[in-house]
Amino acid sequence: MITDPIAQGIQGGWQVHGGQALQEQTLSFDVIIVGSGAGGGVSAEALVKAGRKVALVEMGPLKSSNDFNMDEAQAYGDLYQDNALRQSSDGAISILQGRAVGGSTLVNWTSSFRTPPQTLAHWQRLGVDLGDMAPWFAKMEARLNIQPWTVPPNANNAALARGCQALGLHHGTIARNVFGCWNLGYCGMGCPTNAKQSMLVTTIKEALAGGLTLFHSCPVEQLLVEKGQVRGLKAGRLTLLADKVVLCAGAIGTPALLLRSGLEDDAGRTGAGTCLHPVVMSFAQFDDKVEPYLGAPQSVYSDHFQWLEPEQGFKMEALPLHPMITSALLRRRGPDLKALLSQLPYTNGLIALVRDGFSAALPGGRVSLDADGQPQLDYPLNDALFDLFATALKTMMRVQIAAGARRLMPLHLDAEPWTADEALAKLDNLPMVAQRLAISSAHVMGGCAMGTSPESGVCDTQGRHYGVKGLLVNDGSLFPTSIGANPQLSIYALAARNLNLWLEKGYV
Numbered sequence: 001m002i003t004d005p006i007a008q009g010i011q012g013g014w015q016v017h018g019g020q021a022l023q024e025q026t027l028s029f030d031v032i033i034v035g036s037g038a039g040g041g042v043s044a045e046a047l048v049k050a051g052r053k054v055a056l057v058e059m060g061p062l063k064s065s066n067d068f069n070m071d072e073a074q075a076y077g078d079l080y081q082d083n084a085l086r087q088s089s090d091g092a093i094s095i096l097q098g099r100a101v102g103g104s105t106l107v108n109w110t111s112s113f114r115t116p117p118q119t120l121a122h123w124q125r126l127g128v129d130l131g132d133m134a135p136w137f138a139k140m141e142a143r144l145n146i147q148p149w150t151v152p153p154n155a156n157n158a159a160l161a162r163g164c165q166a167l168g169l170h171h172g173t174i175a176r177n178v179f180g181c182w183n184l185g186y187c188g189m190g191c192p193t194n195a196k197q198s199m200l201v202t203t204i205k206e207a208l209a210g211g212l213t214l215f216h217s218c219p220v221e222q223l224l225v226e227k228g229q230v231r232g233l234k235a236g237r238l239t240l241l242a243d244k245v246v247l248c249a250g251a252i253g254t255p256a257l258l259l260r261s262g263l264e265d266d267a268g269r270t271g272a273g274t275c276l277h278p279v280v281m282s283f284a285q286f287d288d289k290v291e292p293y294l295g296a297p298q299s300v301y302s303d304h305f306q307w308l309e310p311e312q313g314f315k316m317e318a319l320p321l322h323p324m325i326t327s328a329l330l331r332r333r334g335p336d337l338k339a340l341l342s343q344l345p346y347t348n349g350l351i352a353l354v355r356d357g358f359s360a361a362l363p364g365g366r367v368s369l370d371a372d373g374q375p376q377l378d379y380p381l382n383d384a385l386f387d388l389f390a391t392a393l394k395t396m397m398r399v400q401i402a403a404g405a406r407r408l409m410p411l412h413l414d415a416e417p418w419t420a421d422e423a424l425a426k427l428d429n430l431p432m433v434a435q436r437l438a439i440s441s442a443h444v445m446g447g448c449a450m451g452t453s454p455e456s457g458v459c460d461t462q463g464r465h466y467g468v469k470g471l472l473v474n475d476g477s478l479f480p481t482s483i484g485a486n487p488q489l490s491i492y493a494l495a496a497r498n499l500n501l502w503l504e505k506g507y508v
């Protein structure tokens with residue numbers, strides 16, 4: 001029997017309120033945090049520990065281990081933005097983001113990397129000098145039990161290691177934020193054993209025990225600002241007042257909330273420079289079972305092609321494949337889909353994550369609002385990106401062939417499982433165009449970038465909004481570029497560093 005620490009805490013009297021049940025009311029706090037993911041969780045714990053009266057407001061529901069039953073349909077509906085169907089505005093890129101207490105950390109795959117030194121050096125050249133981040137990485141690694149995964153990789157990840165080894169490519173073991181992991185492979189559906197050290201079962205749990213007030217199922221519509229000073233926010237029937245508001249609604253939600261509140265900056269940077277680590281995917285069928293739905297989703301990576309050029313590169317990782325999401329990725333119907341899915345137990349999935357935002361050729365996208373005030377993301381796809389996608393697909397297919405694959409299929413509407421002999425030549429003939437090539441992302445970053453002036457950033461290098469007093473940002477939207485590695489640890493560490501500065505200097 002697994003104890004649900006959240007259900008237990010609520011029974012014990014934690015301050016937890018569901019938005020649907022709330023009456024019209026106005027409440028006052030020292031600090032309000034919007035969004036409960038990587039940035040929101042770290043912020044909540046630090047502020048409560050410092051003795052502040054804190055409200056945490058989350059648009060998604062509160063779900064915990066009693067609710068997590070490894071059911072894809074239920075998880076995508078309960079825990080993801082737009083039921084896991086979020087897309088860029090032209091439909092070319094599918095975007096996975098969390099929408100529940102714990103944010104994307106509730107459903108992420110636990111891969112944990114420090115921000116690469118090359119990325120921090122690039123930011124320094126842009127004027128965004130964060131100082132020595134090593135103590136903040138170490139602090140969050142200790143807090144979330146981030147350690148190299150010492151269990152042998154599942155067959156899906158082992159194929160990546162084997163292929164890289166055969167080709168002489170760099171590959172390494174991924175660290176994970178888990179404690180007592182059962183190696184189930186269902187991290188994306190909410191961890192049923194509480195092994196994943198998501199924000200829900202770590203920082204938010206501690207903050208609730210320390211007096212945090214949590215409002216879930218409560219989308220924040222607007223910030224309240226008077227004469228350049230933040231005063232609180234409106235969320236449905238709720239008016240919350242505070243002179244300090246910390247935005248942690250993620251790299252789409254945070255700029256969208258600023259825009260919805262009429263807080264566009266003069267330089268037009270709010271929502272600009274949104275990076276995605278856009279991903280292309282290659283499937284391969286093996287003679288032996290791979291069972292890509294079982295075991296730690298990601299435990300092997302290759303950075304061989306990440307830093308060969310300063311302006312661009314890509315990281316290779318494995319892609320966990322469960323039946324429902326695999327069907328959506330394949331975009332096939334009837335007998336075609338049935339034939340491909342019948343091979344799922346023998347299928348390996350690899351992804352290449354492109355490092356965007358480091359050059360004018362790969363500038364990222366822009367968040368704006370649609371007619372209903374809801375966020376939309378324009379992410380133009382250009383030749384530079386498609387060239388990189390083609391190189392990345394060829395590289396992944398070579399790795400899969402070297403690992404022993406008998407058939408290969410890049411995720412593209414015009415591809416089918418090709419034999420290893422013909423696959424690379426066939427790839428050269430695929431049209432690298434939007435809509436036909438499958439592109440996705442689970443790493444949304446930027447949109448409220450740090451900069452050294454209001455002309456170069458929405459926030460300063462400590463996360464303070466340039467235009468509004470008392471308004472602070474503390475999530476992935478602060479990044480001036482993509483990270484070049486899975487971003488969660490970068491967000492945890494940056495959020496912890498910022499909170500420390502804010503408390504020291506009396507900003508919160």
Ligand SMILES: Cc1cc2nc3c(=O)[nH]c(=O)nc-3n(C[C@H](O)[C@H](O)[C@H](O)COP(=O)(O)OP(=O)(O)OC[C@H]3O[C@@H](n4cnc5c(N)ncnc54)[C@H](O)[C@@H]3O)c2cc1C
Nearest residue numbers: 035037038039059103104109110111220253476486487488
């Ligand atoms: C399926 C998946 C797998 C991933 N795997 C990894 C991985 O293995 N390793 C890794 O490093 N990263 C991974 N990531 C990415 C990582 O989890 C995110 O980069 C990180 O959680 C982002 O933190 P954040 O605080 O910026 O936003 P989030 O964690 O997304 O939190 C933002 C929160 O704000 C809420 N919100 C938005 N708007 C509003 C509003 N108006 N009112 C109230 N609340 C609002 C959202 O519902 C959400 O809960 C993955 C992500 C996904 C979706």
Ligand code: SF4
Nearest residue numbers: 181182184185187191
């Ligand atoms: S693999 Fe580990 S962390 Fe992921 S869902 Fe299973 S038990 Fe939880």
